[in-house]
Amino acid sequence: MEQIQTLLKLTTSQTAHWECVYRDLYPRVYNFFRYRFGDEQLVEDLTAETFTRAWADRHRHQQSRGQFATWVYGIARHVATDHLRQQSDSPLPNADQLPADWQTGPEATHERQEDMQYLADLLNTLPPRERELIALKYGAGLNNRKIAAITGLTPSNVGTILHRTVKHLRTQWELDI
Amino acid sequence: MKDRFIRDYRRDPPPEAMARLWQKLERKDLIMEQTTTRTWRRLAMTTATLIAVFTLSLAVSPQARAFVGDLIQVIGGVSFEQVDALPHNDSPLETVPSLFMTVEEAQATYGFALPTYLPDGFTRIPVYAADGSNGEVIIVPSAEEQAAISLVWERADDMSYTMLHLSIYIGDDSIGLLGQEVEVDEVDIDGIPGASYCGVWRDGQFICDGINHLEWIQEEMRYHLSSTLSLNELIAVAASMR
Numbered sequence: 001m002e003q004i005q006t007l008l009k010l011t012t013s014q015t016a017h018w019e020c021v022y023r024d025l026y027p028r029v030y031n032f033f034r035y036r037f038g039d040e041q042l043v044e045d046l047t048a049e050t051f052t053r054a055w056a057d058r059h060r061h062q063q064s065r066g067q068f069a070t071w072v073y074g075i076a077r078h079v080a081t082d083h084l085r086q087q088s089d090s091p092l093p094n095a096d097q098l099p100a101d102w103q104t105g106p107e108a109t110h111e112r113q114e115d116m117q118y119l120a121d122l123l124n125t126l127p128p129r130e131r132e133l134i135a136l137k138y139g140a141g142l143n144n145r146k147i148a149a150i151t152g153l154t155p156s157n158v159g160t161i162l163h164r165t166v167k168h169l170r171t172q173w174e175l176d177i
Numbered sequence: 178m179k180d181r182f183i184r185d186y187r188r189d190p191p192p193e194a195m196a197r198l199w200q201k202l203e204r205k206d207l208i209m210e211q212t213t214t215r216t217w218r219r220l221a222m223t224t225a226t227l228i229a230v231f232t233l234s235l236a237v238s239p240q241a242r243a244f245v246g247d248l249i250q251v252i253g254g255v256s257f258e259q260v261d262a263l264p265h266n267d268s269p270l271e272t273v274p275s276l277f278m279t280v281e282e283a284q285a286t287y288g289f290a291l292p293t294y295l296p297d298g299f300t301r302i303p304v305y306a307a308d309g310s311n312g313e314v315i316i317v318p319s320a321e322e323q324a325a326i327s328l329v330w331e332r333a334d335d336m337s338y339t340m341l342h343l344s345i346y347i348g349d350d351s352i353g354l355l356g357q358e359v360e361v362d363e364v365d366i367d368g369i370p371g372a373s374y375c376g377v378w379r380d381g382q383f384i385c386d387g388i389n390h391l392e393w394i395q396e397e398m399r400y401h402l403s404s405t406l407s408l409n410e411l412i413a414v415a416a417s418m419r
Contacts, residue, residue, distance in 0.1 A: 022199055030190040044194045048201070055202045119186050138183050166180050173182050 031139035253372035277312025294417035356383025367416035
């Protein structure tokens with residue numbers, strides 16, 4: 001009985017801590033998938049899948065929040081790979097699939113909507129590795145060192161690939177703009 | 178690096194999706210807690226049942242019976258002897274293979290009484306032998322035409338767990354072995370005498386661990402209820418078996 005009650009007390013006291021972790025990580029993982037796949041509903045589903053997989057074993061990583069985050073991104077990568085295996089292509093959203101706040105409003109919003117669609121199309125042309133690095137950099141907001149730890153590449157390699165990829169995107173972007 | 182246009186693709190996730198997933202994870206946690214708690218309960222149950230079955234074996238063991246000396250005391254019509262330690266400390270207790278029956282089969286064979294009252298929330302659960310085999314009722318027979326019978330009930334919710342053991346010793350000369358320090362009190366069970374005490378044998382030592390015991394003789398059978406329920410609740414259960 002003492003063990004049962006101790007377990008319950010520990011679990012209750014840790015809930016607030018894990019909620020903070022969740023609130024910090026969710027937007028990062030969400031945007032990681034957004035940069036990778038774009039489709040809003042798919043992004044939500046894959047984010048949910050990632051947290052559902054990670055959450056059950058999170059207590060193994062309670063000593064280090066950073067270690068847990070790295071582990072979650074690792075799971076997110078696996079979830080993305082699993083999804084790609086199931087679907088040969090991963091279309092980015094069409095204009096009518098973009099978030100509601102981009103679809104309505106004044107002309108400026110319409111212009112932004114077009115920009116985002118164009119960027120989505122550009123991201124869709126990237127090779128898988130480059131797109132994943134962009135997703136980790138801009139979606140998850142990770143620095144090169146963390147991306148290297150997650151992907152197994154060296155930090156300098158990550159930096160080089162990202163530099164070339166961003167340069168390529170910018171060139172394409174400016175061609176249109 | 179001019180990458181502002183790439184950063185602009187980032188957006189805040191829909192709050193409702195974030196909240197919905199958090200609720201789902203919390204529910205999942207709750208289920209895991211309950212599962213883990215149930216696992217602890219099952220472990221506790223198995224341990225307690227093994228102790229109960231060991232006690233049954235002890236009651237009908239020839240070694241234990243030979244160990245009993247002349248200092249038998251009768252309290253509430255029930256015979257006890259208080260000893261320093263159990264005989265199996267020096268020589269392993271001879272165990273008799275257990276039998277399992279349904280409640281109906283056991284009652285038809287031995288004719289014992291069952292409670293018609295239990296506190297709210299109790300349900301009968303299987304009784305486990307040391308090898309993991311189990312059944313509704315466990316019978317530990319003896320070469321001396323004695324038998325010890327055991328049934329178990331449990332009451333479980335999110336915050337508490339209670340077991341109730343009923344053991345019935347068939348035969349007219351069973352003797353309870355208790356530790357030296359135990360105080361045995363005489364109690365009244367709806368007009369018939371009984372004996373109550375607290376404690377249990379574990380690893381050869383009698384330890385008072387908050388488990389109440391109530392024993393009485395009824396139609397030449399020795400009945401034994403044990404639980405963390407209060408003595409008054411045990412008496413109410415016993416009274417319903419009259």
